Amino acid sequence: MLNNPQIKEGTKVLCVIGHPIEHSMSPVMHNAALKELALDYIYLAFDVPPRALETTVLGFKKHDIKGINITIPHKETIMQYLDQIDPLAKNIGAVNTVKNINGILIGRNTDAYGAKKALIDAGCIIRDKKILILGAGGAARAISFALSENIAEIIVCNRTERRAIELAKDLSDKMNIAATGKDMSKETLKTLTNDADIVINTTPIGMYPVVKKSPIPKELLNDHLFVYDIIYNPIKTQFLKDATEIGCKTLNGIDMFINQGALAFEWWTDKKPNTILMKEKIIEILGKK
Ligand SMILES: NC(=O)c1ccc[n+]([C@@H]2O[C@H](COP(=O)([O-])OP(=O)(O)OC[C@H]3O[C@@H](n4cnc5c(N)ncnc54)[C@H](OP(=O)(O)O)[C@@H]3O)[C@@H](O)[C@H]2O)c1
Known part of the structure; x- marks a missing residue:
């Protein structure tokens, strides 16, 4: 991984977890925006089956993974492993974005x-x-x-x-x-x-x-x-x-996807991503399918 010029010692990690996960567009969208802003982060995708959710979340806490997007099938089940959940996400009963602040996992719903x-x-x-x-x-x-x-x-x-x-x-x-x-x-x-x-x-x-x-x-x-x-x-x-x-x-659904991702990005990094670039990257890939 250290052969990747985007990853250095100390590069901060963001990720999406789901099962299956290989079709997720989140890494493409977030990495393009991170690179453009020259932020020292990398966004990865992890395939996490339901039985591995708890240990994965505990691992994220320990290893200081800064931000996590959650997709099918974990949006509801992840809630039990979080330290705080915002009121809207609580009402909805689902969390799709988590921020790790010094080992405290905070969940919200940007969908x-x-x-x-x-x-x-x-x-x-x-x-x-x-x-x-x-x-x-x-x-x-x-x-x-x-x-x-x-x-x-x-x-x-x-x-x-x-x-x-x-x-x-x-x-x-x-x-x-x-x-x-x-x-x-x-x-x-x-x-x-x-x-x-x-x-x-x-x-x-x-x-x-x-x-x-x-x-x-x-x-x-x-x-x-x-x-x-x-x-x-x-x-x-x-x-x-x-x-x-x-x-x-x-x-x-593209704009919903970009908007939820952009809000998560801003929450994690305190920087506004280029949503036009994010959309271009997604359309580029979907257009090829
Ligand atoms: N654009 C975006 O940013 C965005 C964000 C989130 C989700 N999505 C999309 O939204 C969709 C649903 O996601 P979700 O997280 O809500 O999934 P979910 O929690 O699994 O809910 C799926 C819903 O669709 C129904 N359903 C599933 N297969 C069906 C079928 N063959 N015929 C009729 N109804 C069916 C289910 O009905 P039952 O209750 O009967 O099972 C359930 O109500 C996915 O396509 C996902 O990609 C898009």
């Missing part, structure tokens, strides 16, 4: 901020809108909590209806908003797509390599919908292709 900023930057008006969220996993929780201010209603549809109902209950209890949980059948989606203003896909349906699938059949889409798919590989999913053809405004 929530990343998704909301991306929607606002894309010109989507959230105030008083009816938002349909597909999926009830970690990303759905982060996004629905982030958007739970001054909206008309959130409806969560999930393959496992029970989890949609649980998330909706959490949203109404903790955020005091109108929220309902439902199944994800065609019949349910048909009524909801007529009624909603914004639809957000947080399921992996349509993600590489099964790219021809879409969470909502094209015939159920309406041109008044703002369609947001947080998948970024492929850059334009089948769902977004169908929505564009119908005439909907659309947004993909």
